[in-house]
Amino acid sequence: MLNNKKRVSLPRGFLWRLTFLNIFIIGLAISLSGWAVYNTACFLVEGMGGLPDQGQQQFNATLYQYLLVFTILGVLFSSVLHYYFTKRLVGPIKQLIEATEILKKGAYPSEIQVTSNDEIGELISHYNELTKQLKDNDSQRERLITNLSHEIRTPVANLQGYLHALKTGTIEGDPDLYESLYNEANRLTLLIEQIDQINHLDTIQLNDKELAKLWINEVIEETLKMFEWELEKSNIALSVSLQASELIIHEESIKQLVSNLIDNAIKYNYNDAPIKVTGNIENDVYKLIIGGTSGPLTKNEQEKLFNRFYRTDPSRNRHTGGSGLGLSIVKDIVKFHQGEIQVESQGNYNQFIVSLPIK
Secondary structure, three states: OHHHOOOOOOOOOHHHHHHHHHHHHHHHHHHHHHHHHHHHHHHHHHHHOOOOHHHHHHHHHHHHHHHHHHHHHHHHHHHHHHHHHHHHHHHHHHHHHHHHHHHHOOOOOOOOOOOOOOHHHHHHHHHHHHHHHHHHHHHHHHHHHHHHHHHHHHHHHHHHHHHHHHHHOOOOOOHHHHHHHHHHHHHHHHHHHHHHHHHHHHHHHHOOOOOEEEEHHHHHHHHHHOOHHHHHHOOOOEEEEEOOOEEEEOHHHHHHHHHHHHHHHHHOOOOOOOEEEEEEEEOOEEEEEEEEEOOOOOHHHHHHOOOOOOOOOHHHHHHHOOOOOHHHHHHHHHHHOOOEEEEEEEOOEEEEEEEEEOO
């Protein structure tokens, strides 16, 4: 059938189409210029009257031949030059297309070299950054899944083992065993709640309608009241000094931030030393500082402290019920409010400094 035959057509590549377009334009321009020069020269020579009719015709024919040859040579030469320089210009775009094809297949291409400072160079630079961000997100997601699997597996395995032993009569229940099972269930519940908090933060970032202008000192004080009983039970004093200031914040997130930092300070408190909470206005920033005495932090530990599932002391954290997500959530909340957080450690005294912009 004729319909099954392949149609012969010109190359469809962008470079070829651009080259053919320029050949047409250049050829048209040179042809029009040659036609104008030819007619002008013939008119001038004929007006001078210095040549007989046969000489005039020979002059016209010779001039036409020269113009035709030079026109063809000019079109060919300019087309070759145009193709060469355009190919160099379009080369990075072709690399970008090939890299995108690799990305579509689920792999990550190598970084494309930026060779210019123009719009194409800017496009490639943004593409490289996007690819790097996607790769980092994918790696973080894989680590998150691996860590979640590990964190959930431990309490579930403990619960399953003890419950099976109780069911088969291998062991008998007693208050200590029930307390241990209760703590494992609480640890699992806390982990799930913190994962929900991370998901909630992602939702907030997509919709900031819950932001409101509030007195941050009142929000902090309200949160601290929730820890009065736990502080009293742990025999830990709390020193609070907050300067009043109105900030545009997400109330529940700020309460979560304060809760996580206070909870962290209580868990790692050393020798029942007091916990200090201060809030001051410095220039256009509200600085919230929560500090207390605990174990010293090395420089390496300070750098990794806000990473998800990072523990400075894994055995101690599991005993206290920590999951390694609390400080990571704090960092996400601070980032959402376009602020900064840092940790300072002097001997056994550690303090977290949260800087929130006053808008």
